[in-house]
Amino acid sequence: MTGDQILLFALFGVLFAFLVWGRVRYDLVAFTALLIAVFAGHVEPDAAFAGFGHPAVVIIALVLIVSRGLVNSGAVELIARFVVAPDRPVPVHISVMAVVGAALSAVINNVAALALLMTLDMDVARKAKRAVSMTLMPLSFATILGGMITLIGTPPNIVIAQYRQDALGAPFSMFDFAPVGLVVASVGIVFVALIGWRLIPGREGGPSLEDDAGLYLAEARVRDGSRAIGQMVRDLYPEAADKDVQIIGLVRNHKRLPGFSRTEEIRKGDFLVLEGDPKSIEAFMGAAELDFSGSEKHQGGLRGANLTLIEAIVPDTARIVNRSAMDVRLLYRHGVTLLGVSRGGRRFRDRVRKLAIRPGDVLLLLGPDDRMEQVAQWLGVYPLADRKTAVIQRRKAAAAIAAFGIAIALAVLGVTSLAVALGACVVAYVALGLLGGEEFYATIEWKVIVLLASLIPLSATLEASGGTELIANAIVDGTDGWPAWAILLVLMVVTMTMSDFLNNVATALIAAPIGVSVAQSLGASPDPFLMGVAVAASCAFLTPIGHKNNTIIMGPGGYQFGDYWRMGLALEVIVIAVSVPMILWVWPL
Structure with a gap:
């Protein structure tokens, strides 16, 4: 291990410690780490802020804006209005809400999907006179699962797709994630609807502003x-x-x-x-x-x-x-x-x-x-x-849906890039009056943008120094003699564990080059390993800090920190058990 590698690993170790500690905003932590790397000579000053222009950063920002435009138009509400019925049995209610939540999360940001459906779910719980904790966590988990279905459903998919373009010359397309994501989401929804909700303590939610x-x-x-x-x-x-x-x-x-x-x-x-x-x-x-x-x-x-x-x-x-x-x-x-x-x-x-x-x-x-x-x-x-x-x-719902559909079609057909297509959709929404100037910028999660833009140069530097190759070799050496599918499973377990405590964007950025290095060490295709990282980085179900959706529901659902693993641990095991064979079937080694 070289001196540069030792210093970079030490920097990443401190970075991880602060991110897990959570007392300092994660965007400030990442930005500070980037500046330290620049002053230490590990990142060139000219490349320090290149991450802000990276396609993944641009796409994530545009997806958030488009999601807000769709909500403002009533297009999402139009769908949600027909799924609420207080007299349904709990498993049926969870099934319907979970399917709708997963479907919405596939086409808009999963945080926006949860924000919309959460209010409906809480209203139904109040009218049915049952604890909102029984249904709110299954809804959150379903929206996380649904985000795995498409490229724009969740930020880790965007990060993985763009990393593949940087490393291999071509990105994953809009629906490359669908075969694995659909199966995993479907099995996960069946679990949370039939079994998972029964594992959650029945608590009343915390006070809300409306109360x-x-x-x-x-x-x-x-x-x-x-x-x-x-x-x-x-x-x-x-x-x-x-x-x-x-x-x-x-x-x-x-x-x-x-x-x-x-x-x-x-x-x-x-x-x-x-x-x-x-x-x-x-x-x-x-x-x-x-x-x-x-x-x-x-x-x-x-x-x-x-x-x-x-x-x-x-x-x-x-x-x-x-x-x-x-x-x-x-x-x-x-x-x-x-x-x-x-x-x-x-x-x-x-x-x-x-x-x-x-x-x-x-x-x-x-x-x-x-x-x-x-x-x-x-x-x-x-x-x-x-x-x-x-x-x-x-x-304006019909016009908003049409503009979004045209943008996705242009990207899928290869007429233009996804970033340009989404940018055109944003312009259309502004012209329609669905987005104003202040809301345009307020919609963007700037903390996530700064985090991602700061970590992209750091991740590239770690890879260029041979650090990711060292980690990959350690995984390969530790699993010497194991079949390739078992090594993929280990990579996914490690990534999923990281995602339970770190931001999923940060996890995807760090784990993606490790996955490619592991594949190269095995002489295998990198695609199944990148897909494994995408799935594992998205599936953070053990803690309220691993995914923003889990954090959002904590107060309204009256949940405690230790409530999440009750359903989340079994769900993560199911995700691994289902996704590994599906990945290897769709993306052979």
Whole structure:
């Protein structure tokens, strides 16, 4: 072992220790390690930041943006809406949610898929009066499994594909991962749906923001073409109940009709008076094809891109105290509408826009995301932290799906690269108004981008120094006389163990060159070893820190650190048992 190799191994050892420790952000740890390597002379200064332009980094960033655009269009919600039923038995519910979650994770980022379905799963658990912990972890694991099916489903697949291009001259294509990924995901879903969920302690989830949020009174306009037209108000009660919203009145010709107007026939231009939390109100309006109050008078501001609902509390010094939204001309001056007001659970008969606001009221404001902070300051109100609700532009779902499909088709047919195709899709989403300027950048997981861009030069340096070859030789020597499939199994177990404690992108970057070196030492094809690394790096089920999805569900599911291995250990064994023969069948040695 040379002096350079000793220093690099020491640097990687310290890097791993800090990543496992987790007290310092992993992107800062990786970036610091990169700078140390530059100052030590292991990485050339000109190559230090080459990782930021690497295709894998660009593709991961674009996938995150495209995923957000699909969610904003309602394309994902359109699918998810038909899979929820509180009266299903737990195994059936988990099966349906897991299949949908895996399918979504194959075409959008698996974190985005979980974020969408998690809310639905928690709502079903509440309505069915069962512990959310029974179903939330199976859903998380299913979205992780589904990400293995395509190139864009999970970052490790993108990393492995681009590494193959750098090392062997050609990347894995979009669906090269599908034969192995489909089988592994299918077997894994069967396990979590029939057996795995029974191994999880039944705990109630932790407190959520919605649990202590007040109920708002809001108005929704019946737009032209709405399916509500011609129905009685009471005909919408089942849909409202499903979305946890109450319809408590009807406004016609600027006047609130008496009572609840249950038997009143709904007409174009009427306003339904709704009571519920922001997400429930937004979801009901989408399902009933209603518009936000004010949209008929301010088309540009309320139908533009990147609309957001924010909740803000009113102090006694606010400009709007003892005045209404009409008095301060909120809509006309700023393109922001007062959608609802929460006043300690009290109901009122005044129109929302004409209601005199009092100190202590909580306002539900709707407008362009990049304008909301400025408007809140102008009003003198205080936005509540983490109380934003995105407004879904459901009428653009077909266009969003078409743009995404065309982009994937162009990449699969070889017309252009995947990065360029996804970039064109992003441009289309911006043109459609599905993404705004701030959201464009806010959607990107910059910590992951910096981590990946920092580790790419470090990984290349370790490989160039012969360090990965040393590790590969140690694995080969330690398994001397073993068949090639057993060596592949050992590589996958090592990689999977690393992924349970390290970021899966970092694991893939480090394990990929080791896999190629092992293959070269055996005189075998590197493809099965790269596929093995891709599968193993994605499957982190033992801890809440191995995959972001596991971290996301920890609080809402009420899980403890030691709960994950109860189902995760058996699932990792199943993944290894299924994937090794499938890899060797699809990608022979």
